[in-house]
Amino acid sequence: MRSERLLFILFLAAFLVMAAVSFERYSRGVHLDYYLYPAITCLVSAALLTLPIILRWKGTLTLPMWFISLIFLALFLHCVGVVERFYDDISWWDNLTHFLSSMLVSAMGFMAVYLVDWYVEEIYIPVKVMPFIIVAVGCSFGVLWEIMEWSADLVLATGMQYSLDDTMQDLLMDLLGAFTMGVLGWFFLHHRSPGELAQELGVEKQFSRLGAWWDERNSQ
């Protein structure tokens, strides 16, 4: 428990250090765009990571450590890429972050669908179909993300999308990330029942209530 807390503090400190680096650059007179956006990105990432940590401490949603570490890794690499401008300087950085983010989103989608399937009586999804759903959720999120970037470029001229090749590589990485999680999820399904997963996450009560509400809605 103590080592876990220390690890979380280190995770959050890493974001604050990156934000501090951005602000320090501002004090040296670097252009606004070079510090404000990266600093905000770091602070928002820290806030995003705080949410699952607090939920775990409170016992509301005890996400496994590997999952919180994956969230940290995806957010931190994004922040480093923005602060140090690796997105511009290192060709594969964008691919790496897209791959990890896609894995993360697919894993979240997988857990939600797996538990809904278990707790809602009227829904039954065979194990063989589950990897397909994981991939579909990951890819859809990737597409929506690209549409968001494109819209931001059109409306705010943010310059988030560079070229056709770049967008296609992003989508390809999203597909690979989702596919990887689909394969991992398939193995996971054979080693952990939904009941065990719900117990591990500490969401048995919440999902039981959700399942009851869902079934009642269907029977009306």
Add this chain to the structure above:
Amino acid sequence: MDRSSASAFLRHALLPFLGLMVTVSIWDQRLFFMILGIWSIYLIAYPLYRGRCVREPLMTISAILLSLPFLVYALDRALDLPWVFWVRLSELMAVYAVGLFTFVHLVSYHDMRLDRLSLVFLCTVSTISMGMVFMLGQYLNNLIFKTVFIESNSILMQDLALTSIGALAMSSLLYMYMVRKGIRIIRSLEEESCQEVKG
């Protein structure tokens, strides 16, 4: 000829047409049509030869929608008409059809049970992801065969946006259809112990 026989006849007739168009697409090095054609043949042939019964009118509508882009493709190839807009539209319609009916197929023949909400959610994500996979297919076509099916990032994003909006629209239509027909749960046809043999 009654309605179900006519439907079965139509679906049977579409198979050789699709087979021919897949061959043509291989000849033309059109990766998109090749993948789409093979998957469409599976989606149409499975209910005809393996499924004991079919979910009508969804299966016939899906077969027609899946074949439509191939009809446009055949016309385009034979007459070389400047139909860029229609070709693109028909491709997008094919993506909608594949996305939606892949799930209808999975539910009908692979021991699945979904309610309205979960079916609509899964059809939407399935359609959007199919759209993405097909765009990647088009792009690979560009890279491997030096073709130009996606000219720019803007075209790609317009297609993806249209796919997403269309996916939501089609899923909403499906939801409204189920509400109108009073269908709450959509389950495997085997589980429904359907006695109707149509093939």
